[in-house]
Amino acid sequence: xHEQLLFALEVSLNGLMTGVLYSLVALGFVLIFKxxxxxxxxxxxxxxxxxxxxxxxxxxxxxxxxLINAVFGSNIHHFGWHLPVILSILLTLLVMVLLAVVxxxxxxxxxxxxxxxxLFMATIGLAYFLEGFGDLMWGSEIKRLDVGIPQGISESIxxxxxxxxxxxxxxxxxxxxxxxxxxxLVISLTVFSQYSRVGRALRAVADDHQAALSVGISLRYIWxxxxxxxxxxxxxxxxxxxxxxGVQFSLSLIALKALPxxxxxxxxxxxxxxxxxxxxxxxxxxxxxxxxxxxxxxxxNWFAYVLALVFLVFRPQGLxxxxxIERV
Amino acid sequence: xxxxxxxxxxxSYRDDAQTFPIAFDRRRYYLVLAVGFGVIPFFINxxxxxxxxxxxxxxxxxxxxxxxxxxxxxxxxxxxxGFMAVGxxxxxxxxxxxxxxxxxxxxxxxxxxxxLVGVLFGLPSLRIKGFYLAVAxxxxxxxxxxxxxxxxxxxNYSASGQINAPERTLLGVAITGPNADSAVxxxxxxxxxVGFAWIARNLTxxxxxxxxxxxxxxxxxxxIIGIDPYRAKLSAFGVSSFFVGVSGxxxxxxxxxAVEVTEAFGINQSFLVLFMIIIGGLGSIFGxxxxxxxxxxxxxxxxxxxxxxxxxxxxxxxxxxxxxxGGLIIFFLIxxxxxxSQLWRIIKEKLRLWPFxxxx
Numbered sequence: 001x002h003e004q005l006l007f008a009l010e011v012s013l014n015g016l017m018t019g020v021l022y023s024l025v026a027l028g029f030v031l032i033f034k035x036x037x038x039x040x041x042x043x044x045x046x047x048x049x050x051x052x053x054x055x056x057x058x059x060x061x062x063x064x065x066x067l068i069n070a071v072f073g074s075n076i077h078h079f080g081w082h083l084p085v086i087l088s089i090l091l092t093l094l095v096m097v098l099l100a101v102v103x104x105x106x107x108x109x110x111x112x113x114x115x116x117x118x119l120f121m122a123t124i125g126l127a128y129f130l131e132g133f134g135d136l137m138w139g140s141e142i143k144r145l146d147v148g149i150p151q152g153i154s155e156s157i158x159x160x161x162x163x164x165x166x167x168x169x170x171x172x173x174x175x176x177x178x179x180x181x182x183x184x185l186v187i188s189l190t191v192f193s194q195y196s197r198v199g200r201a202l203r204a205v206a207d208d209h210q211a212a213l214s215v216g217i218s219l220r221y222i223w224x225x226x227x228x229x230x231x232x233x234x235x236x237x238x239x240x241x242x243x244x245x246g247v248q249f250s251l252s253l254i255a256l257k258a259l260p261x262x263x264x265x266x267x268x269x270x271x272x273x274x275x276x277x278x279x280x281x282x283x284x285x286x287x288x289x290x291x292x293x294x295x296x297x298x299x300x301n302w303f304a305y306v307l308a309l310v311f312l313v314f315r316p317q318g319l320x321x322x323x324x325i326e327r328v
Numbered sequence: 329x330x331x332x333x334x335x336x337x338x339x340s341y342r343d344d345a346q347t348f349p350i351a352f353d354r355r356r357y358y359l360v361l362a363v364g365f366g367v368i369p370f371f372i373n374x375x376x377x378x379x380x381x382x383x384x385x386x387x388x389x390x391x392x393x394x395x396x397x398x399x400x401x402x403x404x405x406x407x408x409x410g411f412m413a414v415g416x417x418x419x420x421x422x423x424x425x426x427x428x429x430x431x432x433x434x435x436x437x438x439x440x441x442x443x444l445v446g447v448l449f450g451l452p453s454l455r456i457k458g459f460y461l462a463v464a465x466x467x468x469x470x471x472x473x474x475x476x477x478x479x480x481x482x483x484n485y486s487a488s489g490q491i492n493a494p495e496r497t498l499l500g501v502a503i504t505g506p507n508a509d510s511a512v513x514x515x516x517x518x519x520x521x522v523g524f525a526w527i528a529r530n531l532t533x534x535x536x537x538x539x540x541x542x543x544x545x546x547x548x549x550x551x552i553i554g555i556d557p558y559r560a561k562l563s564a565f566g567v568s569s570f571f572v573g574v575s576g577x578x579x580x581x582x583x584x585x586a587v588e589v590t591e592a593f594g595i596n597q598s599f600l601v602l603f604m605i606i607i608g609g610l611g612s613i614f615g616x617x618x619x620x621x622x623x624x625x626x627x628x629x630x631x632x633x634x635x636x637x638x639x640x641x642x643x644x645x646x647x648x649x650x651x652x653x654g655g656l657i658i659f660f661l662i663x664x665x666x667x668x669s670q671l672w673r674i675i676k677e678k679l680r681l682w683p684f685x686x687x688x
Contacts, residue, residue, distance in 0.1 A: 039459050066641065066643075066644055067644060070638075070640045070641060070644055106658075107658055107662070110662040111661065111662060114661075114665070116458065116459070117404055117458060117459065117462075118661055118665060120404075120459050120462070121602070121606055121657065121661060122657070122658050122661045122662075124599065124602070124603075124657065125603075125653075125654045125655070125656075125657025125658040125661065126654060126658060127654070128599075128650050128651075128653050128654030128657065129650070129651055129653075129654025129655050129658070130654070131650050131654070132646075132647045132648065132649065132650025132651035132652075132653075132654060133647075133650075133651050135643075135647040135650070136644065136647045136648070136651065140643060140647065256466065256595070259463045259466065260463065260466075262463075263460060263463055263464070295478070298474060298477075298478065299474070301470050301473070301474045302467060302470035302471040302474050305463075305464070305466050305467035305469075305470055305471070306467045306471060308463070308464065308467070309452055309464045309467045312452065312455070312456045312460060312464060313452050313455050313456070316455055316456050316457075316460065326548055327548075
């Protein structure tokens with residue numbers, strides 16, 4: 001029994017770590033939703049795109065190589081250089097900022113004052129576009145992402161817990177790094193939005209678009225900033241997930257996992273995104289541990305959604321969301 | 329010149345309220361039906377039937393269903409693939425459990441089962457709205473794919489995990505199974521789709537449809553003027569799921585004949601149907617057909633041009649398809665949020681004055 005309890009504890013700890021990774025994606029959603037009221041379905045694909053671009057820069061791939069080869073019958077694929085990690089991350093960041101500018105210019109600008117659901121569907125279109133575009137640019141094969149994050153089982157934790165509890169905990173070092181990164185990210189985002197000029201403007205826009213406009217804050221500039229920040233968060237999430245399971249199409253599916261996280265935490269709350277992620281992470285791992293063997297396993301596929309669905313029936317705005325007030 | 333209401337007189341309320349009050353429209357409609365039923369079956373070959381016509385009909389049915397829920401009642405659903413799976417698997421269970429049961433009843437009963445399931449998953453819509461609901465319907469999508477994968481009873485313990493449609497006949501002619509003729513399959517689907525489009529059209533212009541549209545436009549206001557939101561939303565979920573279930577049954581039984589749930593009814597199918605109704609036109613019966621035709625024809629066309637014409641890799645053509653579909657969705661939402669059916673309406677307006685348009 002003691003053994004079982006410790007095992008359950010280990011499962012929950014691992015769930016917590018997975019939850020942190022969900023939160024990373026959910027964070028990007030919340031940022032954009034707060035500032036522009038856009039529910040950005042493409043956040044997951046942005047993470048995939050960022051990771052693809054990072055790998056591409058790092059290994060010196062030629063963009064659109066497949067396409068060029070198909071059109072001109074040539075056979076190019078690599079420039080033949082390897083960029084250092086820092087430089088390629090900076091370059092990828094530049095691409096994400098560029099992407100934000102293009103999205104604002106070509107999509108968002110034309111959809112001002114449309115209903116939220118129309119904007120949501122536009123971001124689904126954006127997700128499809130980016131997915132195809134990323135594959136055209138960098139090729140669709142599974143890639144390994146290596147930016148020097150330590151991986152594998154943390155032996156010191158295993159030894160320590162084995163000595164003190166008589167049971168060694170299995171915890172991936174990557175997950176520990178991810179947790180630390182998420183913590184730093186949340187703290188810096190909070191500081192950024194509390195104390196910097198742009199951050200204050202962001203909060204003003206989130207509070208009330210019209211009031212913000214009337215005191216001279218440029219909405220379009222703010223949107224570019226927000227989408228760039230979301231692109232940065234996507235890059236971080238892409239690096240973490242990419243290092244964990246390789247850069248491939250399924251990376252964009254974690255966006256779908258981030259949706260129930262958001263529903264639990266509320267669309268407008270950054271702490272909500274973190275706590276929602278942790279609840280979902282622990283919940284799905286524990287449910288699989290307790291119920292999985294009884295009903296056939298792989299319950300992680302749907303548990304998060306059903307949990308969120310049941311939860312929403314009782315609290316439609318989520319844990320930390322703003323209260324929904326409707327008027328005719 | 330061709331399309332005008334001058335000289336059209338309605339002498340009874342019945343005439344006035346008919347679906348196509350203009351004679352030109354009416355004749356066009358009968359012509360399309362006559363070509364569909366009387367001409368195409370004689371010229372159809374396997375490629376056209378299996379690559380274009382039958383998928384078009386099956387997806388039209390699904391799009392009709394989703395359009396009732398999303399276009400008319402305003403409840404966005406991302407669970408269409410899951411509900412199609414419910415239709416397909418209940419059709420399969422009915423076909424194998426009752427071999428004597430006519431295929432038509434199998435499909436209709438499959439629709440009915442899906443409708444019940446749809447109402448069940450529609451219950452949360454009474455509390456949650458907008459994209460909260462859209463995300464909640466994802467629960468249905470993932471749950472059903474998991475269920476039909478993990479519980480062997482649903483696929484009769486077959487080793488491959490696939491379900492295969494056994495041969496069933498109607499009036500002595502094989503409808504399902506490997507021996508069915510493609511012209512027969514096409515006619516069978518066409519009859520279903522025409523029948524259900526007729527039902528959808530008449531439901532949406534009646535009092536039920538008006539209550540759906542009132543809920544869509546503003547649910548609180550609708551409640552105040554005396555529309556019961558419970559009945560309106562749940563009936564929309566029920567009717568919509570019925571259509572989607574029937575389309576799932578047709579998709580499995582007639583079109584493919586054998587399906588595997590993760591591949592055939594994944595989340596991508598849900599998005600595909602959603603795209604069909606956005607591009608075709610939300611809240612329009614014609615739009616459901618136009619969107620389905622567009623989304624079925626475009627990949628075929630792209631593949632013919634890029635792979636057949638330019639001799640490119642299939643993978644690149646697929647990526648291009650993603651880029652183009654995504655771009656078109658954004659393009660349509662920006663330029664014409666009401667989709668192809670609105671373009672059609674504009675063309676008809678122009679035709680009324682053609683060839684002598686005058687400025688006011």
